Amino acid sequence: MSGMASRRLVRASLGALAVLTGLYLVLPVFIVIPMSFSDSAFLEFPPKAWSWRWYENFLGDETWVSSLVSSVQVGVLVTLCAVVLGTAAALGMIRGRYPLKALVSALVMAPVLVPYVIIGLAVYAVFLDLGLTETLLGFVLVHTALAVPYVVITVSSALMSFDRRLENAAMSLGAGPIVTFARVTLPVILPSVLSGAVFAFVTSFDEVVTSVFLSGPDFTTLPVQMWSGVRVRIDPTVAAVSSMLLLVTLALFAVAGLARLARRVRAGGAKERRSS
Amino acid sequence: MSDGGSVDVRGVVKRYRDTLALDDVTLHVPGGEFVTLLGASGSGKSTLLGVIAGFTEPTSGSVAVDGRDITKVPPYRRGLGMVFQHYALFPHMTVWDNVAFPLRRRRVRGDELRTRVEQALEVVGLGALAKRLPAQLSGGQQQRVALARAIVFRPRVLLMDEPLSALDKRLREQLQLEMKRLHRELGITFVFVTHDQEEALTMSDRIALLRDGRIVQAGTPEELYERPSSRYTAEFLGESNLFPGRDAGTVLVVRPEHLGVLPQGESLPQDHEAYDCDVREVVYLGSGLRVEVELRSGQRVVARTAARGPHVPKPGDSAIVHWHPETSVVVSDDE
Amino acid sequence: MTAEAATAEPAAPAVRRGLPRLDRWGLLVLPLVGFLLAVLVWPLTAVLLRSFTDPEPGVENYLAFFHSPVYLDVLVNTFVTAGLVTLVTLLLGFPYSYLMTLASPFWRGVLMLAVLVPFWTSLLVRTFAWVLILRDTGVVNELLPGPPVPLLRNLPGVLIGMVQVMLPFAVLPMYAAMRGIDRRLLQAAEGLGARPAFAFWRIYAPLAVPGVAASALLVFVSSLGFYVTPALLGGPKNIMIGELIVQQLSGVLRWGFASALAVILLVVTGGLLMLMSRLVDLRRLLGGAR
Numbered sequence: 001m002s003g004m005a006s007r008r009l010v011r012a013s014l015g016a017l018a019v020l021t022g023l024y025l026v027l028p029v030f031i032v033i034p035m036s037f038s039d040s041a042f043l044e045f046p047p048k049a050w051s052w053r054w055y056e057n058f059l060g061d062e063t064w065v066s067s068l069v070s071s072v073q074v075g076v077l078v079t080l081c082a083v084v085l086g087t088a089a090a091l092g093m094i095r096g097r098y099p100l101k102a103l104v105s106a107l108v109m110a111p112v113l114v115p116y117v118i119i120g121l122a123v124y125a126v127f128l129d130l131g132l133t134e135t136l137l138g139f140v141l142v143h144t145a146l147a148v149p150y151v152v153i154t155v156s157s158a159l160m161s162f163d164r165r166l167e168n169a170a171m172s173l174g175a176g177p178i179v180t181f182a183r184v185t186l187p188v189i190l191p192s193v194l195s196g197a198v199f200a201f202v203t204s205f206d207e208v209v210t211s212v213f214l215s216g217p218d219f220t221t222l223p224v225q226m227w228s229g230v231r232v233r234i235d236p237t238v239a240a241v242s243s244m245l246l247l248v249t250l251a252l253f254a255v256a257g258l259a260r261l262a263r264r265v266r267a268g269g270a271k272e273r274r275s276s
Numbered sequence: 277m278s279d280g281g282s283v284d285v286r287g288v289v290k291r292y293r294d295t296l297a298l299d300d301v302t303l304h305v306p307g308g309e310f311v312t313l314l315g316a317s318g319s320g321k322s323t324l325l326g327v328i329a330g331f332t333e334p335t336s337g338s339v340a341v342d343g344r345d346i347t348k349v350p351p352y353r354r355g356l357g358m359v360f361q362h363y364a365l366f367p368h369m370t371v372w373d374n375v376a377f378p379l380r381r382r383r384v385r386g387d388e389l390r391t392r393v394e395q396a397l398e399v400v401g402l403g404a405l406a407k408r409l410p411a412q413l414s415g416g417q418q419q420r421v422a423l424a425r426a427i428v429f430r431p432r433v434l435l436m437d438e439p440l441s442a443l444d445k446r447l448r449e450q451l452q453l454e455m456k457r458l459h460r461e462l463g464i465t466f467v468f469v470t471h472d473q474e475e476a477l478t479m480s481d482r483i484a485l486l487r488d489g490r491i492v493q494a495g496t497p498e499e500l501y502e503r504p505s506s507r508y509t510a511e512f513l514g515e516s517n518l519f520p521g522r523d524a525g526t527v528l529v530v531r532p533e534h535l536g537v538l539p540q541g542e543s544l545p546q547d548h549e550a551y552d553c554d555v556r557e558v559v560y561l562g563s564g565l566r567v568e569v570e571l572r573s574g575q576r577v578v579a580r581t582a583a584r585g586p587h588v589p590k591p592g593d594s595a596i597v598h599w600h601p602e603t604s605v606v607v608s609d610d611e
Numbered sequence: 612m613t614a615e616a617a618t619a620e621p622a623a624p625a626v627r628r629g630l631p632r633l634d635r636w637g638l639l640v641l642p643l644v645g646f647l648l649a650v651l652v653w654p655l656t657a658v659l660l661r662s663f664t665d666p667e668p669g670v671e672n673y674l675a676f677f678h679s680p681v682y683l684d685v686l687v688n689t690f691v692t693a694g695l696v697t698l699v700t701l702l703l704g705f706p707y708s709y710l711m712t713l714a715s716p717f718w719r720g721v722l723m724l725a726v727l728v729p730f731w732t733s734l735l736v737r738t739f740a741w742v743l744i745l746r747d748t749g750v751v752n753e754l755l756p757g758p759p760v761p762l763l764r765n766l767p768g769v770l771i772g773m774v775q776v777m778l779p780f781a782v783l784p785m786y787a788a789m790r791g792i793d794r795r796l797l798q799a800a801e802g803l804g805a806r807p808a809f810a811f812w813r814i815y816a817p818l819a820v821p822g823v824a825a826s827a828l829l830v831f832v833s834s835l836g837f838y839v840t841p842a843l844l845g846g847p848k849n850i851m852i853g854e855l856i857v858q859q860l861s862g863v864l865r866w867g868f869a870s871a872l873a874v875i876l877l878v879v880t881g882g883l884l885m886l887m888s889r890l891v892d893l894r895r896l897l898g899g900a901r
Contacts, residue, residue, distance in 0.1 A: 007807055011713075018710045021703045022725035025778060029732050031750060032740045043743060045750045089643035096636030104640060107647050113884055114655070115836020117853040118873045121860065122654035125661065125870075145650045148643065168331050169364035171351040172435075173378035173425065180352075183377075187368045206733045209838050212857075223735050230739050230843060239743070242736040249732055 029246060036239035043236050054240035064237065067225040073136060074221060075205045078143040082200040085144070086151025087193055093152070094159040112149045119146070120213035127214065134218040142214065143204035150203060151196035158192030191260075198256060202249070280308030280465035281342045281432035283328060288337030290323055290489075297323040298334070299489040305482075307342070307432075310459050310466040312476040314512075315486035321469045322437055324486070328467065329435050330354050341433060352381075357431035357464075359439045363422040365410040371397070371421050372406040378429040396428035399458070416447045423458070433465045440475065452479055473513045477501065485509055504529060506610045517577045519551075519604075527609045534603035535579035537567050539587050540594040550598035553577065555589045565589075569597050655877070658870045665867030672871035682855070686875075689852045692766070692841070693834035696773045700781045700830050703774065705823065708785040712794075730779040738843050741772045745844070764846035772840040777833065781826040788822020828887040832880055852876050 031045065036054055038047035058064045089108060092098065111119065123142050124133065132138035166188065170180040186193075208223040215224040222241065229235035283305040290298040298320045305311045313321040326332035328339055330351030338347045346354055365374050375393045384392065397403045400420035410418055419439060426434055436455075440448045456479055459466050470476055476483050477497045484494040485508075493500055493509045504510035507518065510529040517535065519528040536545075537555065544550055553569040556576070560583060567579045567589050577597055581589075589595055662672050676682045711722050729737060744750045745762035752759040762768050792815065800810035838853035845851070850858075852872060859869040 092639030098637030165364040172358035174381035
């Protein structure tokens with residue numbers, strides 16, 4: 001076989017392998033969407049009869065709906081806390097001088113690196129004594145810890161590329177430190193802060209493991225409810241919930257992608273903006 | 277006499293851990309003058325500007341504007357205009373908002389805000405681009421916006437940190453002229469930092485040449501060019517030829533345009549000093565000739581002569597290079 | 612000028628005595644440090660203490676673990692599963708990343724999107740989808756003729772699920788590393804007479820090793836602590852240590868023993884991470900990922 005031909009063969013088989021891998025990554029998730037419309041409690045594929053019954057089941061069930069509400073509550077509060085704590089810490093870590101730098105970095109990254117089962121166990125033990133299990137506050141505290149590293153990472157990478165001469169310029173033009181931060185620094189790093197916020201929300205909204213430890217009849221989040229709906233016996237409602245989550249997540253990132261695209265177009269093109 | 281504030285830097289020292297960025301710098305900038313801080317990179321010129329602007333706190337020494345000590349005043353209360361090397365325009369604001377920024381900080385509102393921003397943009401010729409974002413402007417346009425933003429609040433002193441270094445040669449020369457014009461029209465004090473000696477010579481009323489955190493020499497461009505006090509100054513500004521001085525530790529500086537080249541055997545003008553040499557290279561410059569000769573010692577010397585005349589040198593000629601002693605300067609050899 | 616100042620100032624001195632002091636910016640780190648000390652470090656310390664004190668002081672819990680073949684099997688199974696996941700992930704991820712460096716911008720975008728979609732979809736949703744696909748009455752077995760092939764509650768099921776979760780974590784850093792390799796080296800080697808396969812293995816592969824090693828360690832370490840996927844897709848024969856911890860707690864309330872298990876998992880994870888931090892900048896790896 002000639003060198004050219006064998007190279008083409010290698011490329012073709014590489015391509016085939018990559019396509020199969022890509023399908024393996026993407027396709028299986030979407031199977032839940034058609035199945036969620038199955039009329040049967042066994043969720044057969046392809047569905048023999050179609051219906052909205054699992055969606056109706058979700059909306060009609062108090063425990064499902066309240067777990068969704070709890071998840072949104074936790075997610076929003078976690079986003080706020082993680083963005084404030086994480087942005088402040090990123091500013092300090094990039095610009096500040098403080099003792100034990102390596103240790104502090106390790107601590108900030110620890111929530112991503114320590115297995116969630118261990119965090120769940122550890123927090124459960126302490127929160128049980130403090131009466132924080134099955135409470136909104138308990139969930140917010142733990143999820144904030146899990147989400148905050150993502151905010152620190154996105155914001156500190158933005159700060160590293162931030163041109164500090166902009167701050168000097170603002171000061172030379174008469175802006176004090178607070179105005180300079182509010183009018184110049186924050187707006188410039190805002191896209192990264194927002195993407196950190198999205199990370200934080202998604203981290204909290206998806207979190208299963210630590211939540212399983214903390215939840216109970218008094219307070220349960222959506223993933224925990226789903227967890228109990230698949231752990232022992234499959235509740236077909238989970239398929240409906242999964243499909244909705246899937247669409248919301250994808251829509252969120254489509255919006256984020258479009259926003260980024262729009263910003264690039266606005267910066268590059270000659271579009272005009274109202275001045276004052 | 278003018279709207280410009282005077283700047284007085286007294287005994288300023290700036291020490292970073294193990295390096296001395298400024299070593300006892302004292303400088304007086306009279307109100308309304310165009311003063312250039314000139315120096316190679318690392319000479320401390322930008323650090324000095326930072327000390328005046330208030331971004332860099334001096335280890336010791338003081339800074340005063342119009343006689344008022346501002347050493348402890350934060351930059352945002354100094355009221356000095358500043359133009360930065362890479363413009364430092366706020367990327368998320370339009371040209372208009374960038375220029376309005378310092379006025380809004382000063383609580384200027386409504387019609388006055390609008391007229392003053394428009395005026396400032398007119399002055400730099402950018403009225404039509406008010407609604408653009410900085411990213412949509414060319415380098416030269418961005419620099420003009422930075423200028424407009426720095427003068428719109430009518431500071432009495434304008435500081436500029438290598439504002440033209442990122443532009444190409446043609447644009448740079450055009451903006452040099454515009455800045456001269458602006459300086460004349462506004463009547464305020466300009467403190468300009470550059471490493472480009474030509475730029476310094478063409479633009480300044482006065483130049484302070486810095487080296488290793490010290491001011492080597494300060495004076496008018498003519499003084500620095502014609503009467504350098506040291507070999508460093510002579511070599512940094514313009515082309516110069518160095519000959520051994522009579523006393524140890526001194527050298528004789530002669531500018532190329534003061535040197536003449538005569539064929540061997542021609543009689544020298546009265547009192548001229550001279551060396552025997554061989555002509556090595558002759559380059560036609562339009563305005564004259566650039567003649568490079570080699571002395572018997574092997575040293576190369578450059579002369580600028582008229583392109584026409586009885587004796588046009590050619591490469592290979594044996595010649596005499598000569599000058600009038602009054603055109604030479606004896607300086608300390610600080611190299 | 613400030614740029615000069617900014618670079619001159621932090622230029623670390625050759626010898627630093629004592630700890631650097633806290634400056635005003637540094638203060639901003641404190642709230643998060645305090646928060647994490649309270650919500651993370653304190654509980655983890657409590658776990659460590661508890662593993663030596665509950666039910667009574669001593670190393671009983673650790674002895675119980677290391678003397679019981681049942682529990683040791685769980686540890687072995689955890690390592691074997693994580694190892695297999697790492698192997699399969701690399702076997703699929705390496706050619707995938709390599710192809711990304713060769714593909715046209717459009718196809719590179721498509722391949723990247725395929726990696727990012729599962730990255731962004733809920734882990735639970737994805738695992739649930741696998742349950743629907745792999746169970747005896749699931750999509751695969753419906754489509755296949757004959758008696759159902761067991762794909763769920765066993766090792767293949769766990770592997771299928773976990774590899775899909777870990778692939779993005781492997782592909783992103785590997786692609787980043789491979790993108791930095793100058794492909795002209797390959798052409799040069801072939802120009803000098805090396806056969807393409809030889810050139811690839813002797814020139815390209817060694818340059819890709821650091822990126823691959825970093826990915827492998829990241830995948831392995833993350834796999835050790837998995838809970839959701841093995842709990843749903845695995846069977847009673849392939850329990851991983853994460854599940855054992857939950858079992859010991861929710862089933863039999865053996866707090867001390869569960870704590871000891873957590874300490875063992877934490878020590879192994881931490882040790883591997885320290886090894887990894889010598890190979891690669893962790894924050895960059897995670898920053899490039901999610």
